[in-house]
Amino acid sequence: MYYRSDVVGSLLRPAYLIEARQQYEAGQLSAAEFKRLEDRAVDEAIQLQEEVGLEVVTDGEQRRYAFFGHLVEAIEGFDKFGGWAIPFRDEEGRENLVRRPIVVEKLRWKRNMCAEEFTYLRARTNRVGKVTLVSTMQAAVYWDKNKSTSAYPTIDSYLADIVDITRREIEELIRLGCTYIQIDAPQYAALLDPKIREGYRIRGIDPDRIVDQTIELDNAVLDGFDKQGIVFGLHICRGNNQSMFYASGGYDPIAEKVFRKTKFHRFLLEYDDERSGTFEPLRFVPEDRIVVLGLVTTKKMRLESQEELIQRIKEAAKYVPLERLALSPQCGFASTWEGNRITPEVQRQKLELVARTARLVWG
Template sequence: MASDAPHDPPFRADHVGSLLRPAELLKARADRAAGKISVEELRAIEDASIREAVAFQESVGLQSITDGEYRREIFYSDFYFRGLGGGTVAYDPSSIDKIYFIDREGHKLPLLVPRVQARMRWHAPIHVDDFKFLRAATKRTPKITIPSPTIIHFRAGRENISKDAYPDIDLFWEDIVDAFHRELKALADAGCTYVQIDETTLASLSDPRIWEPMRKRGDDAQTLLLDTYPNVMNRAFAGRPAGLQLSMHICRGNNQSHWSAEGSYDLVADTLFNKIDVDSYFLEYDTPRAGSFEPLRLVPKNKTIVLGLVSSKFPELESKDSLKRRIDEASKFIALDRLSISPQCGFASTAPGNKISGADQRDKLALVVEIAKEVWG
């Protein structure tokens, strides 16, 4: 069950996790794909880059430390396809007319669509070695990010989940739930105390524009939003080890400064806050696309909210006054003591990263830390 502890973690100044990849790391990954360097050589460059990312996070004053997701191409692909196996993921040009990413100039990107050809099963710890490396690199709190148990189904649809591998979709869910039980236990056994679930499906299904493409593929969006997906999440998180703080990040898509959905939390708020068993929430709130703070009135007193008020998508630096006004506005619906602040998402959910500079990234994270000190002391 969700803990009674209001904070620590998440911290008053926190962040979602992914960071812009350094040019050397991007080149090394391309060189590895072309067969120019070995797995070991790529690993050494990843290790060095992660150590630098840790030092960077510490230097701006963050207390939760991630590996920047530097070992991943896409925020969810390592967990599912390197870890569980059974499929692949690729851009689907046909999605441009259905569910797609869009930026503020109106440019569109196709969706990354998973295709499941075989059973997706947990065979060994997926992110435990990542955690151990991270823990050895910092004296602060290491955080591991894991994609939501619903992401593959939402993005693939039944049409892209093999009926030979999964004649009954319940078997697919059983494999996913089992993987989460085993991975969360393995992380806790290794000493991990802070895990963040990156969840994009609930916010996406809160956008009515997405309902019709879902209907055409044979899914009822409202049933998935309020019943199927919350139930799968609770099954996946049930029985997690005591002492493992579980946060859930709610996102409307983040790919090279594009997003894929818009809409308030109103439709899903009661289900999200009162029926899904996690300890805290990182909520995207950087633009009007997320609606008002009013749904925060439904958050139970044993859960906390991290307000994602600083954009990781755009280079413009928010003003302190505007951020403090937003926090004050949110505190009308939930006690200030149960709030924190962060960027609204990671800076690089996919390896290319958002269209901002490293200096922008530093300024935004430093701003989050400064605001937290000035608001909460």
């Protein structure tokens, strides 16, 4: 679990894959041909991560339309774009409204969510292969008192099924040999934003209660598996869509609960700019956990300097000892298929910077 150079999950989709997805969804490309192009994109993603020297690799989430796409496409019962529309924004004032899924029918298992991703990845790398799933906290926003109650009268009944589905997936991933599973939970940080908190209330969800509830449910997802030598990571960010974000604020309001009460072994935390606050909340991280510092931004073209990263790692080490720290980008490079507003070459340079800095700091 002491991997020093990590990657959050998604990588930019190559132009040919973006075009292929659009053709496939329009009925202009066969499933077999689309799958062949997905495989090619995954091969390139693995090669990139290995060439820059990362200890942990993913399939770049090349097969997903969004970081949560595995859930929506493998489990029946969701309206893909019928849910809560969240405004993403950037420092220049640009805004993009993104529609989320919504649960409208009883969830039904259609296929494994990530088995194909992992078995393909496993066969093509000797590095540690990581798979990403969504947390119950993320899944909670796909329930709405006005649209979901015919299928699930309460959010509790819906999340109980999410726990069962996620545990079934983890069990299969472990059987296939997966040793590192990341749970994506940007909604923990979303609750730092007053507007999003109000959005929860409008949809019949208590924003204060939901944190305690989903911590308990995420722990239920991990229960038993966390003692089998499997590394579980929790990734928290403030939204990531085409270089935009939806929330700002330090980890202070959620740190004590999330860091101390969850069973995760690694916390992959966004820390690329002032929107993430200070390192002080890291004082709540238990002594047997690792903090992966997301110091390299995936949202902007600017390439951080190695000296800058080393200085920030030293600052974080005031709260968590250096031997319990690691380094990664702050989020994926393409949480949705459109990708962030950076070039493939800058993506490569940033990944190489993560790997090189980690080797220099930790050996």
